[in-house]
Amino acid sequence: MLYKSVSVFVIGTELTRGVIADKHCQVIASQLTQLGYRIDRMVLVPDDGTIDAVIRDCIDTCDVILLTGGLGPTSDDLTRSIVASIAGVTLVRDQECFETLYKRIGDRIWGANEQQTMIPQGFEPVPNPNGTAPGFKGFISKGDRLVACSAMPGPPREMDPMFFDQILPWLAELRGHDDFSRDEYSTFMIPEAKLEELCKSVAGEGIQWGTRFQDLKISLYLVGSSKEARDAMAERLQRLVGPSLVVPGEVLPLDLLTGVLKKNHLTVSCAESCTGGYAAKLLTDEAGSSSWFWGGAVTYANEAKMALLGVKEQTLATFGAVSSECVLEMAEGIRSVSQSDVGFSVSGVAGPSGGTEEKPVGTVWFGFSMKDRANQAVKLQISSWGRDSVRRKATVISLILTSLYINGDDLLDTVRKWQYI
Amino acid sequence: MLYKSVSVFVIGTELTRGVIADKHCQVIASQLTQLGYRIDRMVLVPDDGTIDAVIRDCIDTCDVILLTGGLGPTSDDLTRSIVASIAGVTLVRDQECFETLYKRIGDRIWGANEQQTMIPQGFEPVPNPNGTAPGFKGFISKGDRLVACSAMPGPPREMDPMFFDQILPWLAELRGHDDFSRDEYSTFMIPEAKLEELCKSVAGEGIQWGTRFQDLKISLYLVGSSKEARDAMAERLQRLVGPSLVVPGEVLPLDLLTGVLKKNHLTVSCAESCTGGYAAKLLTDEAGSSSWFWGGAVTYANEAKMALLGVKEQTLATFGAVSSECVLEMAEGIRSVSQSDVGFSVSGVAGPSGGTEEKPVGTVWFGFSMKDRANQAVKLQISSWGRDSVRRKATVISLILTSLYINGDDLLDTVRKWQYI
Known part of the structure; x- marks a missing residue:
């Protein structure tokens, strides 16, 4: 069968100097294995041109060459010219790429960026919606053989969508797979190793799965x-x-809340302590957020909770800032000052220090307030993988719980099920 | 110089099938880089013998070969015999290894495990306190060159201690600890392509540079x-x-501000519109931030600016939310409600839509207020690479400008120099 053996090249001196860890090999390998390809080697090389010799070493024995990295605008971004040289063709400017990039950056295109619109002659450009460098795909002719070859950008946020949406379907076609069905789910707050165990325990026969870690969720694929x-x-x-922790499709935690807000024509405000503005930041990530987001208070100091939200000094003195009483006053306070339909609040021990026996690091209280509905507070104990992880999880949880609260779900019953966060 | 260029081979079909992610490359690369080695390639290969051809491809151009994996007792554990074959020697039983293993597993050694006590002739066994398979190290003679070679087991809990305790010291000795100097700088808000051009224009003879893109800065290395x-x-x-846009060392934008705050024993609060809480989020990233951060107001809606910060309706009606007048009232407002020493504010057009001819997308005003100092506002026009990029840059700029304002620097003169953001 044609197109069977694959060599993967990941280019970046920051990888071979150990500054960052490779994120691509496992993603590419698991997906291609599922398509029936065999990965012969995955090679991490510096961006100094070493790749030239490394590709020539193996081109006679492999059917597919995938490259990531080295497509940037700087002098050490050599992927384009090396592929052209190996294919025995010249680099030509792709007019469509040029125009797309020109629209985005105007006259600043002249200079280093112009190089990014060149691709090896005979190859097809692959659009990059998340960066300036398009990828490309095509074939290198070796005697009577054709070697399929594609180059993708290095940064995962550019490479991942290009790989999944454009290169993987192409490879599926080359491999002769008509049926390329794959279901994607978004999972929240479940650690990757735990998700793997859980999948094993519920796996259906012949179903393979893969996960992809992102900042605020883990994507799960079933094939x-x-x-x-x-x-x-x-x-x-x-x-x-x-x-609520495993939902179909490519869904961000923010989408869950904004979906509910838009559907019910509600506005929201937030009062944050340990998450320090992260929830508000996410709530304003999308353009148009002003239609359902009023604003928020980042009340890090106790004095801030009193000054901006009207939390009572007595409450803080008696129960502390990480308490049901405090988050209820915070949620009520931000809703009342803002006249929003919904207010929510977060207060917890983000760590790494500051925990007590009664309230260890990872203890986080969430408060909710909404007109015509009883205020509510729930507590979660988040497993601490560090301050950043506690804050991220607390933020994601606040968005999900707020959407469930608006829906009228039983929050206590919900968080009881969340034993893996 | 001897022993300079390194090729790393990580052997395991579970890696090339994407079942597990490699854990070794970054560890090995960062340690060896610190010793002054250069990593030419790190190759992940299946455990079917592919490694033989892959090593032969590069043995003429590298000085050190490190292998992990393929030392187990099963038939696909071929590392020993392949290294022996490439070195042109036979496998011999190492009596000490045999006795150590015999002590641990007794007569069960006869069979597959016995193979684990064989090493290439002339190589030295490397004890493995955490598993049955010893590693080995030694030299492969290639013409008049010697190639240093070591094989370690694949499981991280076996490989890591062996690498750090036994192989790394050996490689440090081989390298002779020469001077290996490299300077690192943190740069802010200058696009990577522009930074590359600027470096070219100021390059010193024989100096090479590299950049690494991160969320909030770009690291620059000079070698x-x-x-x-x-x-x-x-x-x-x-x-x-x-x-202020190129500073020595590994510095986060937040560090610039917190350094100044700590030095002067000041507290700060922020009032954010377009950045939506991102500045507050960064200001609370570090544990202990409560000693200099009071809190903030995320005043996304105009009503929020009035309710939380006391911005006048008249100001918003006359000048709009993206104006010198508005950010001054915001900065003054948050400082007054918080009793902090310093207040700063951000309001701008993050886009992608909503810009006007007078205030295009990327127009951002920053306001500053501090006791015993005149309030100040400055405007910047940030080149728009999308909403997320404008918000990230505006956040970083707000932190840097606040630190300069506290220092008493001339902000207008400073931003005039920032023509590349």
Whole structure:
């Protein structure tokens, strides 16, 4: 069969100097393995041109060459010219790429950026919606063989969408897979190793899965068997962890809340302590957020909770800032000052120090207030993988819980199911 | 110089099938880089013998070969015999290894495990306190060259101690600990392509540079020539872009502000519109931030600016939210409600839509207020690479400008130099 053996090259001196860890190999390997490809080697090389010799070493024995990195605008971004040289063609400017980039950066295109619009002759550009450098794909002719070759940008936020949306379907086609069905889920707050264990425990026959770690969620892919079998597996997983932590599709935690807000024509405000503005930042990530987001108070000091939200000194003295009483006053306070429909609050021990036996690091209280509904507070104990992780999880949880609170779900019952966060 | 260039081979079909992610490359690369080695390639290969051809491809051009994996007792653990074959020697039983293993597993040694006590003739066994397979180290003779070679087990809990305790010291000795100097700088808000151009224009002879993109800054490395020449190049760069945008060392934008705050025993609060809480989030990233951060107001809606900060309706009606007048009232307002020493504010057009001819997307005003100092506002026009980029840059700028304002620097003169953001 044609197009069977794959060599992967990940280019970046920061990788071979150990400054950062490679993020691509496992993603590429697991997906291509599922398509029936065999990965012969995955090579991390510096961006100094070493790749030239490394590709020439193996081009006679492999069917597909995938490259990531080295497509930037700087002098050590050599991927384009090396692929052209190996393919025995010249670099030509792709007019569409040039125009797209020109629209974005105007006359600043002249200079280093112009190089990014060149691709090896005979190759097809692959659009990059998340960066300036397009990728490319095509074939290198070696005697009577064709070697499929694609180059993608190095940064995961540019490479991942390009790989999944454009290169993987191309490789599936080359491999002769008509059926390339794959279901994607977004999972929240479940550690990757735990997710792997849970998947194993509910796996359906012939179903393979893969995960992809992102800042605020982990994507889960199910491949193989039938759509019905994959749905059943996802349902078993949802029963284990709660349906709000595994949702179909490419969903950001923010989407869950904004969906509910838009549907019900509600506005929201937030009062944050340990998350320090992270929830507000996410709530304003999207353009147009002013239609449902009023604003928020980052009340880090106790005095801030009193001055901006009207939290009582007595409450702080008696129960502390990390308490049901405090988050209820915070949520009520931000709703009242803002006249928003919904107010929510977060206060917890982010760590790494500052925990007590009664309130260890990772203890976080969430408060909710909404007109015509009883105020509510819930506590979660977040496993501490460091300050940043506690803050990120607390932020994501606040968005999810607020959407459930607005829906009228039973929050206590929900968080009881969240035993893996 | 002997023993300079390194090739690393990580063997395991579970890696090339994407079942698990490699854990060794970054560890090995960062340690060896610190010793002054150069990593030419790090190759992940299946455990089917592919490694044989892959090593032969590069053995003529590298000085050190490190292998992990393929030392187990099963038939696909081929590392020993392949290294022996490449070195042109036979496998011999190491009596000490045999006795150590015999003590641990007794008569069960006869069979597959016995193979684990064989090492290539002339190589030295490396004890493995955490598993059954010893590693080995030694030299492969290639013409008049010697290639240092070591094989270690694959599981991280076996490989890591062996690497750090036994192999790394051996490599440090081989390398002879030469001077390996490299200067690192943190740069802010200058696009990578522009930084590359600027470096070219101020490059000193024999100095090489590299950049690494991070969320809130770009790291710049200078290597080669003398320390004096590298310093001079950095100084030329600073003169071009302003000294606050290129600073020595691994510095986060937050560090600039917290350094000034701690030194002067000041507390700060912030009032954010377009950055939506991002500045507050960064200001609370570090534990202990409560000693200099009071809190902030995320005043996304105009009503929020009035309710939380006392911005006048008249100001908003006459000048708009993105104006000198508004950010001054915001900064003054947050300082007054918080009783902090310093207040700063941000309001701008983050986009992607909402810009006007007078105030295009990327227009951002910053306001500053501090006791015993005149309030000040400055405007910047940030080149728009999308909403997220404008918000990130505005946040970083707010932190840097606040630190300069506290220092008493001339902000107008400073931002005039910032022509590349």
